[in-house]
Amino acid sequence: MVSKRKPSMGRQKIEIKRIEKEDARQVTFSKRRAGLFKKASELCILCGAETAIIVFSPAGKSFSFGHQSVETVVDRFLSGSPQNYVRPTPLNDSHRGASVRDLNKQYTEVLNQLEAEKKRGVELEKMRKASRNQLWWESPINELGLRELEQLRASMEELKKNVAVTPRFSEL
Amino acid sequence: MVSKRKPSMGRQKIEIKRIEKEDARQVTFSKRRAGLFKKASELCILCGAETAIIVFSPAGKSFSFGHQSVETVVDRFLSGSPQNYVRPTPLNDSHRGASVRDLNKQYTEVLNQLEAEKKRGVELEKMRKASRNQLWWESPINELGLRELEQLRASMEELKKNVAVTPRFSEL
DNA sequence: GCGACTATCTATAAGCA
DNA sequence: TTGCTTATAGATAGTCG
DSSP states (O other), X not given: OOOOOOOOOOSOOOOSSOOOOHHHHHHHHHHHHHHHHHHHHHHHHHHOOEEEEEEEOTTSOEEEEETTOHHHHHHHHHHOSOOOOOOSSTTTSOOTTOXXXXXXXXXXXXXXXXXXXXXXXXXXXXXXXXXXXXXXXXXXXXXXXXXXXXXHXXXXXXXXXXXXXXXXXXBO | OOOOOOXXXXXXXXXXXXXXXXXXXXXXXXXXHHHHHHHHHHHXXXXXXXXXXXEEOTTSOEEEEEESSHHHHHHHHHHOOXXXXXXXXXXXXXXXXXXXXXXXXXXXXHHHHHHHHHHSSTHHHHHHHHHHHHOGGGSOIIIIIHHHHHHHHHHHHHHHHHHTTOSOTTBO
């Protein structure tokens, strides 16, 4: 039958420069962010790498991805409560029971805060200077825990396949 | 002229699962990591987003990408390098195969930057001192973490049931 | 291990539901 | 925003040098 064909322009080539149209930019952001996370996921699975990604949309919202922090998500899901892992005063309150999966969360949060602080305009040299002294902890985190997490992550992947929907990664 | 053309197999479809061949995995890691960073770069440019990516190869080496954020800002400030910055092994890691520890190291650096940022006074000292005594992340992960993981694992079954009716099971 | 080269596979820009 | 669809741009697996 000769029905009216859909005249799709198909994918057009675009120049890699800021998309001016507010609308299109937002759409592209969402799509490409998803694509980026997917790529990261594949990289992790294929090569056994560990990846953490933090993305700040121009609007200020932040999105993060971490292949080994899926556990955090699961944890959150199971508890079903919007527990507040974020402390107003970092490094100060008791946070017993913290584990590797919290580390990622913490990391994200700190990065987030850093970003916020930075936007305020700062003295970068001090940053560099401050980053000089570290390793004052040498946490006793062992590979065993990581290994377990890896297995769990694998389970999650399998789970995703079994579910028809396309899951998000870690959205903040 | 009709010369013998190269019989390339072209790109083959591959399943997203760990690549067992050590060699191939390494090659894929390099290629895809580059691709991932490129994608991130485009996302930043096209949408004016800010992105930070940290990747740990299974070998323990770390790679990072940053656009308008984190250490990139520092480096750009200090060396006047281009905005997109990719470098292998950011920190002097003389320790190998310790992914989690690497993450911690990265975390520490960022944390330090943050501290330097919001410091401005004695707050830093206070925070650091407190953390030294508390070390929330240094909790008995060896045991507690694993125990929690066991719990998580046990909850997997339930998760499967719930996820069947929840389209967004991984949202934070 | 790093590039180069293809043949393919995959991600997506547009447009519309 | 979230999802389809189509046509095409872009990424890359398998091979060589």
